[in-house]
Amino acid sequence: MSKVPGLFLACCIIPLLAAWLVLRSGWQPDTTTNQGRFLGQEIRLNVPEQVHKAWFIALNQPGDCNQACLGQSELMDQLVVALGKHRQQVGLLLLGEGQSEVASVIPEAPVLSPGAFYLVDKRGLVVLEYLPQQDQTANRVLLKGLLKDLKKLLSYERSSSGGGQ
Structure with a gap:
């Protein structure tokens, strides 16, 4: 039963941490699909x-x-x-x-x-x-x-x- 809360927290924290790292590092696409x-x-x-x-x-x-x-x-x-x-x-x-x-x-x-x-x-x-x-x-x-x-x-x-x- 103690694995469930830890797994739940990991599933919540890891994506948030990954998003924060991407935004912080400036690793975002430079191009868009629109022509205008x-x-x-x-x-x-x-x-x-x-x-x-x-x-x-x-x-x-x-x-x-x-x-x-x-x-x-x-x-x-x-x-x-x-x-x-x-x-x-x-x-x-x-x-x-x-x-x-x-x-x-x-x-x-x-x-x-x-x-x-x-x-x-x-x-x-x-x-x-x-x-x-x-x-x-x-x-x-x-x-x-x-x-x-x-x-x-x-x-x-x-x-x-x-x-x-």
């Missing part, structure tokens, strides 16, 4: 009241946007096609003063990078940033990464909500 960059500060947007949208893809296009920044709106149109079956779950936002047939236009957020794409949750929290590249081919690769991240998030949301909406 997490923001360092919390930024919220006023997203349209669309209950059926799980995520939003936002393009920041302020009034003083340069030519490279304006080229990003062409990629926004391509996103509509690339979303495929996920189009019903994802809303598109244009941050700024532009016009769009495929995206809802909301006021710009000055703290966000011009021409960058962002993944935004349904509550308006900006989660991931995808900075524009000078080369259009690099921008297409960037958008493939955005779509890959978005599909992971949609899959996670579907599994955590009990199999669908």
Whole structure:
């Protein structure tokens, strides 16, 4: 009977000690599986009241946007096609003063990078940033990464909500 409490304590203390050692030594993975960059500060947007949208893809296009920044709106149109079956779950936002047939236009957020794409949750929290590249081919690769991240998030949301909406 005296072995049971000792075994119980060992089962509790050894994992805690191992976790403490890992955190203390700085032995943590340097890479992540996401393609975008997490923001360092919390930024919220006023997203349209669309209950059926799980995520939003936002393009920041302020009034003083340069030519490279304006080229990003062409990629926004391509996103509509690339979303495929996920189009019903994802809303598109244009941050700024532009016009769009495929995206809802909301006021710009000055703290966000011009021409960058962002993944935004349904509550308006900006989660991931995808900075524009000078080369259009690099921008297409960037958008493939955005779509890959978005599909992971949609899959996670579907599994955590009990199999669908």
